[in-house]
Amino acid sequence: MTPDAEAIRVFEHAGWERAANTYERTFATATRPFIPGVLDAGNVGAGTSVLDVACGPGFVAAAAADRGAVARGLDFSAAMLGVARALHPGIVFEQGDAEALPYPDGSFTSVVSNFGIHHVPRPILALRQAHRVLCPGGTLAFTIWAAPAENVAWKLVFDAIRRCGDMAASQAPAPGGGFGTPDDCAAALEQAGFSGIGTHKLAGVWRQPDGPALLAALRSGTARMAALIEAQAVDAMPAIIADIDGAAEAYRDEDGLAIPLAAFVAFGRKE
């Protein structure tokens, strides 16, 4: 692994180990609305043999099992796997790296990953591994977040930090892979050997009581966003929180904040 890739892996691993304890009640409430979309794009149904890559607490694998699939989950974070095994004792979860899947060729009819692939230092390696472990005719589907301009939770935080803090403060290594757009995903799927490639947009809603709760959820339940928030100067935080709180009120309904989320699902088939 190059030093850059190793630095990303170490940073991501430490971040998700730290986030695992709170993830279910923090960031998972943002990722779970997208599970039906990634399972549909991955053709997951009764009888499918599916691998959930970067499974975190295992909600995708559990939803696949609810559809009648035979599901397994894989993640490199022991802490995440501990949560997954406690929540879903009937599902097998294994520790491993998305860049080096510990399964023989042709093991699964579907591989899915909900907001996992863009955290891997070299996403193209993860896509090639997914291709390798799929049977001929099998499908890979994965989600990425849409750009902050259309993904409101991220926009609220980035705008506040731009106005009141320092967007350059984080010491996190730059992400690998350049997976910012659906076109990036489609190009990478083609490079990894997939055909029948497609992408489409998915919408979700993130329920939060108020702006400070939104910031707290991102601070404790993520890796890269958490590093940006943690890196802000202590005396800038009150203004950042007030900025988010004010702007977030535009999304209030009778049950609290309903913050729009946007993602893309990308998929391809192994010939």
Ligand SMILES: C[S@@+](CC[C@H](N)C(=O)[O-])C[C@H]1O[C@@H](n2cnc3c(N)ncnc32)[C@H](O)[C@@H]1O
């Ligand atoms: C945003 S969380 C997504 C978790 C889950 N899929 C969900 O839908 O909420 C990202 C997950 O990717 C895992 N991850 C990041 N890099 C990985 C890698 N190289 N190999 C395996 N898992 C990885 C993290 O441990 C974390 O559980």
